[in-house]
Amino acid sequence: MRKLIILSAALAVVLGGITACGPREQGKSGKPRFAFVTNMPASFWVIAKKGVEKAGNDFGVETSYHMPTGNAAGQKSVLENLLARGVDGIAVSVSDPANQTDILDKIAKKTILVTVDADAPDSERLVYIGVDNYTAGRQCGKLVREALPGGGKVMIFVGSVDQDNGRRRRQGVIDELVGRDSDPSRFDPIDKGVTGNGYEILGTLTDQGDPARAKANAEDTLSRHPDIGCMVGLFAYNPPAIMEALSQANKLNKVKIVAFDEDNDTLQGIIDGTVSGTIVQNPYEYGYKSIEVLVALNKEDTSLIPENKFIDIPARTIVKENVVAFWDDLKIKTGETEAGE
Amino acid sequence: MSDSDQQQGLRTPKKSAEPPDLLRVCGVTKSFPGVKALKGVDLHLKAGELLAVIGENGAGKSTLMKILAGVQDYDEGEVLVDGLTVRFKGVEDAFDKGIALIHQELNLADNLDVAANIFLGREPRKAGLLDKARMRRESSIFLDRVGLKVSPDQIVSDLTIGHQQMIEIAKALSVDARVLIMDEPTSSLSQHETEQLFKVIKDLASKNVAIVYISHRLSEVRELADRVTVLRDGDNAGELFRQEATHDNMVRLMVGRDISKYYALEPRSHGAVALKVDKVRTIQNPKHALSFEIKSGEIVGVAGLVGAGRTEMLQTLFGVMPALDGSMEVQGHSVVIRSPIQAIQNGLALVPEDRKQQGLVLEMAVRENMSLASLGRDQNKGFLNHRREQDISREMVAEMKIKTPSDLQEVQYLSGGNQQKVVLGKWLAMKPRVLFLDEPTRGIDVGAKQDIYKLMEKLAEEGVAILFVSSEMEEIIGMSDRAIVMHEGKLTGTLMRDELTEESVMQLATGTQTKPISNN
Amino acid sequence: MKKIYGILGVFTVVFILTAIMSPSFLTPYNMERLILRTSLFGIISIGVAFVIITSGIDLSIGSIICLIGCGLPWLLVKMTVPLPLAILIVVTLSLLIGLVHGVLITKLKLQPFVVTLCGLLMYRGITRGFTGDQTQGFGKFFSELRWIGVGKVAVPGVPIDTFGIPVPFFLLLMVAILASIFLNRTIYGRYLLALGCNEQAARYSGINTDRMIILAYIICAAMAGLGGVLFILDGNSAQPVVLGNFYELYAIAAAVLGGCSLRGGQGTIIGVVIGTALMQVLRNMITLVDWIPTHIEYAVIGAVILAGVVADEVVKRISASRRAAASRL
The missing domain is CATH 3.40.50.300 (P-loop containing nucleotide triphosphate hydrolases)
Incomplete structure (x- = not known):
């Protein structure tokens, strides 16, 4: 008897898991359907989802939202499922631009395709909506210059440089610091230091998305370079990991932190003064704009598409002065606080 | 110790008319890390002869047989087949010379059928594909020779252990084995299957196949062997011809001392009933209730x-x-x-x-x-x-x-x-x-x-x-x-x-x- | 004790080499951080060692870490559950997971690989479900609780800012000592080792093998749960998608390095702890030594694990042939 109960409990858990992951209801109303596909699951995308939903309501279309796991392969299977199911348009943040051109072109033949956040410039996508990560990186570099006006040693922390965003952000930071011209195609090897303008960029440490590793990287940097001046965290979880490492080493405020993205801990750090500033994208706007563009294109209205096929949603610099206003707005958009509260 | 007189018995008379021994082993040694398994063993065998090799565990029987079958190499000494020195590099070499070993644990692919097992590794081919008709036809011939009435299409795992043993022998015959080495072939056979096996062995011997028979079961040895070679501690302990191969003689040579009373059961008085089993039925034989x-x-x-x-x-x-x-x-x-x-x-x-x-x-x-x-x-x-x-x-x-x-x-x-x-x-x-x-x-x-x-x-x-x-x-x-x-x-x-x-x-x-x- | 000579040798060599190659390696701060990391990973590795000793495997460790590590701050911060209740829930959940694994494996005779693989998928999925994929953390709260993860204990004569023994180290010490006693001094430990080598013989000897195997999975899940709590207390912020990813493999690798055979029946707790420390020193070395490119990290770790296992096997072979020789004489 006892075995039976345990078995059925286990079964219930399994079945529960399956139905929770199952395909969503779709196509009941005959309205156009648009899909928004992220490159990986992240808090960042939860904000974009709000924008997608808002635009869906505003334009009276159906939207679906997908956060594939498992990198390029996982994203590919989600895209293929969408094609099989049939949608009127897809906005996608491309996982692996260099190698996904084929599948993207296939999609572009069958439905309307735009890229968002991470672009695949060689594909047949109609437009790219997002930030120029290189420019955003240079913005981040400016923050480092302000944090360390007299120059000093800088280490960069990032999940990976395989992804276009990580790679371009990092290059932007480096180029800005050593005062080079803008050239997004430049790439400094990650282990090689770059020096110039009084700044010494010691290198770049990657963590493959493991936050514990990100923290260990920051700690190892403190061991190796006790005289480090500034730590730059380029993925959302990097700045909190750096803060934790510094706090445990009693070096908060002694080593500057420059951040990327809007993790709660990062924003709190800016308020407390332990983080000099952060560069935020506008994921809500990514979501909203994507649906707006897809709706227009579905009506064969191309007026929203600029000549260079790039709709810029500029990154913003958040520092102590504007952090509170930004955070409040963010909370409303993510539904953490109700509007007008 | 008493090597000299045993050597005497092993020496065959040098008559130029007589053909050389089919198989001859001279002073073979073999060492493993920390132990010398064979310390210079001699052995000889004529076509159609039934030789039993006995000895306690660790006496070196298995090592010697593995050397003869090409499974293992030896250190010193000489192995001669038809009077010519050979050194096998693998089982295939031994096969080529007509020597096949049937292991104690059967080595059959029991998910395959009988014919596939007999020809495993030497499958006849036609236009690159398996020639199944030929395999079936030729298997039948070898199955006949061992007196086994099963179809070549039968899956091996469906056969009894006894029948599987026969298939091993059929497989050995299919490579034209002239020397068949059998390591404890009856250890998992029933009495009936054992009798059948003996019939086949005697029949093979009469057709000039030489048999090396290894067993712990002295009664079997007595029944089968023309000659018995006894090993002890990696050395020859002696040799017995058919008429001398009594139980006591064999045991004495194996253990190197007299074992006067093997079973010394003295009459004892028994106490009260310790275990009573009443109409117990097992999962495997649910038809019969056991009581005693x-x-x-x-x-x-x-x-x-x-x-x-x-x-x-x-x-x-x-x-x-x-x-x-x-x-x-x-x-x-x-x-x-x-x-x-x-x-x-x-x-x-x-x-x-x-x-x-x-x-x-x-x-x-x-x-x-x-x-x-x-x-x-x-x-x-x-x-x-x-x-x-x-x-x-x-x-x-x-x-x-x-x-x-x-x-x-x-x-x-x-x-x-x-x-x-x-x-x-x-x-x-x-x-x-x-x-x-x-x-x-x-x-x-x-x-x-x-x-x-x-x-x-x-x-x-x-x-x-x-x-x-x-x-x-x-x-x-x-x-x-x-x-x-x-x-x-x-x-x-x-x-x-x-x-x-x-x-x-x-x-x-x-x-x-x-x-x-x-x-x- | 002979069993750990191989791994101890490799560890010593790597440790000394790293110290020679990087002046930062032996600094008090770096040592302190290494001790902390070894403590966290050591606890989960000891847990999986128990399962490996029964010749089983637990692939769900990383996901249990995720479930518990994200679940604790979620309960405390998002759900505002009182601390004692939250701890009760977390502990019960860990034990329950182990129990379910063990029962499915022994009573339904499912393969450990399959059961825990499903666990790997389920627990992370469930966590992502109830957290809505949102980052979980304590923010600036629960600093008393977080002392268990980030606190340090001063060594007499050394300023705590220079060097302190991380609190999790004491937890590791406690877990390791208890595990050692359990494995070597109690009849249950002996039962585990025996059934790991030969379950059938153990059952024929009157050992309740099912119960012992279930116990091993409970210990493993409990240690993974404790690991999850410590990882979140130390790191403070965790993404359900990534927290604990692949940690089961690090734990298994450390256990194997420490002399646990995946065939079962072998393993020492001290070996597992040294194995864990070796893995952490390696990762540390790759960051600290300038001329080692950081992106070949996995290659270096893989190669050293292989070297460790080979060294272990060679030592075993030598002692085995000696013993065999001894018994034939």
Whole structure:
């Protein structure tokens, strides 16, 4: 008897898991359907989802939202499922631009395709909506210059440089610091230091998305370079990991932190003064704009598409002065606080 | 020591007319790290000759056979086939010279059919594809030669062990074997299958195939061999021709001393009923209910052919596989036994058939194996009682004359006989009231066998009731106060000590006769 | 003790080499951080060692870490559950997971690989479900609780800012000592080792093998749960998608390095702790030594694990042939 109960409990858990992951209801109303596909699951995308939903309501279309796991392969299977199911348009943040051109072109033949956040410039996508990560990186570099006006040693922390965003952000930071011209195609090897303008960029440490590793990287940097001046965290979880490492080493405020993205801990750090500033994208706007563009294109209205096929949603610099206003707005958009509260 | 006179016997007269020996081994040695397995062994064999090679475990029989079959290389000495020196680089080389070894453990791909097994690795091909018709046709010829009436399409796993053995032989014949080496071929065969095998062996010998026959079963050797070569400690211990090959002579050469009384069962008085089995049915043979009794101090043998359900009966009584129904009493108290834990709590113990799989934790020390069953009893609030563990283990090692450098040696490095003693010691530490033994002397050498017989007697004298399964007729007849006989899952009769003969046992075991079960 | 000579040798060599190659390696701060990381990973590795000793495997460790590590701050911060209740839930959940694994494996005779693989998928999925994929953390709260993860204990005569023994180290010490005693001094430890080598023989000897195997999976899940709590207390912020990813493999690798055989029946707790420390020193070395490119990290770790296992096997072979020789004489 006892075995039976345990078995059925286990079964219930399994079945529960399956139905929770199952395909969503779709196509009941005959309205156009648009899909928004992220490159990986992240808090960042939860904000974009709000924008997608808002635009869906505003334009009276159906939207679906997908956060594939498992990198390029996982994203590919989600895209293929969408094609099989049939949608009127897809906005996608491309996982692996260099190698996904084929599948993207296939999609572009069958439905309307735009890229968002991470672009695949060689594909047949109609437009790219997002930030120029290189420019955003240079913005981040400016923050480092302000944090360390007299120059000093800088280490960069990032999940990976395989992804276009990580790679371009990092290059932007480096180029800005050593005062080079803008050239997004430049790439400094990650282990090689770059020096110039009084700044010494010691290198770049990657963590493959493991936050514990990100923290260990920051700690190892403190061991190796006790005289480090500034730590730059380029993925959302990097700045909190750096803060934790510094706090445990009693070096908060002694080593500057420059951040990327809007993790709660990062924003709190800016308020407390332990983080000099952060560069935020506008994921809500990514979501909203994507649906707006897809709706227009579905009506064969191309007026929203600029000549260079790039709709810029500029990154913003958040520092102590504007952090509170930004955070409040963010909370409303993510539904953490109700509007007008 | 006495090498010189043995060498004499081995030397063949040098007559130029006579062809050279088919196979000849001169002074072959072989060392393994830390041990010299062969210290210069001689052997010779003529076409059509039936040579038995005997010796205790560790005497070097298996090593020598592996060298002859190309499985292993040798260090010094010479191997000659047809008078020419050879050195095999692998099994294929030996095949080419017509030498095939049939291992004790069968090496068949039992998911494939008979024909596929006979031609495994040498499949005839036609246009790159398997020539199945030819395989089937030619298999039939070889199956005929070994007198096996099965279809070449039959899947091997559906055949009995005896038939599988025949297929191994058919496979050897298919490579034109002139020398067939058989390592303990009857160890898992029933009496009937053994007889069939002997017929085939004799038939092959008459057709000029030379046979090297390795066995622990001296009665078989006596029946088959033209000549017996005895090995001891990696050396030749002597040679016996057919008429000299008596049981005592063979044993003397094997152990190097006289074993006067092999089975020395003294009449004993028996106590009250220790175990009463009433209408117990096993999962494997649900048609037959088993009922019998054993008294304390009594040694009861269980005879029968392989597949008669003897092992299954012991495992059911010990709770490894719960009985379907029926009841059991131990010393007059009714007991429920559905797991080994309950069996042990009620004073039962089982020395299982498969020593390495079921009896021992090979990677653990003698001491740890010895204490495995009694840890729970001797625990100190869950903690190990090291002192007591050590005492028991040392006592058992000494009492049972277990040959091991220390009781911290892992049992995997012990010989079969010593391993079996460890299994026994584990149960003796529990002071059982009823002891089940399943093939207690299988694959162990003569000296250890005798130690185990003595131990069984000693336990019986102390009042332990013993139920032992054996496939060796001599053992059943020699060791049983009373024997019960099974045939296809059914108890077919009881034989008292004075009724025990090879004939009376076989009649019950083959089901040609039944005899009411008597418990006296 | 012989069993750990191989791994101890490799560890010493790597440790000394790293110290020679990087002046930062032996600094008090770096040592302190290494001790902390070894403590966290050591606890989960000891847990999986128990399962490996029964010749099983637990692939769900990383996901249990995720479930518990994200679940604790979620309960405390998002759900505002009182601390004692939250701890009760987390502990019960860990034990329950182990129990379910063990029961499925022993009573239904499912393969450990399959059962825990499903666990790997389920627990992370469930965590992502109830957290809505949102980052979980304590923010600036629960600093008393977080002391268990980030606190340090001063060594007499050394300023705590220079060097302190991380609190998780004491937890590791406690877990390791208890595990050692359990494995080597109690009959249950002996039962585990015996059934790991040969379950059938253990059952024939009257050991309740099912119960012991279930116990091993409970210990493993409990240690993974404790690991999850410590990882979140130390890191403070965790993403359900990534927290604990692949940690089961690090734990298994450390256990194997420490002399646990996946065939079962072998393993020492001290070996597992050294194995864990070796892995952490390696990762540390790759960051600290300038001329080692950081992106070949996995290659270096893989190569050293292989070297460790080979060294271990060679030592075993030598001692085995000696013993075999001894018993034939």
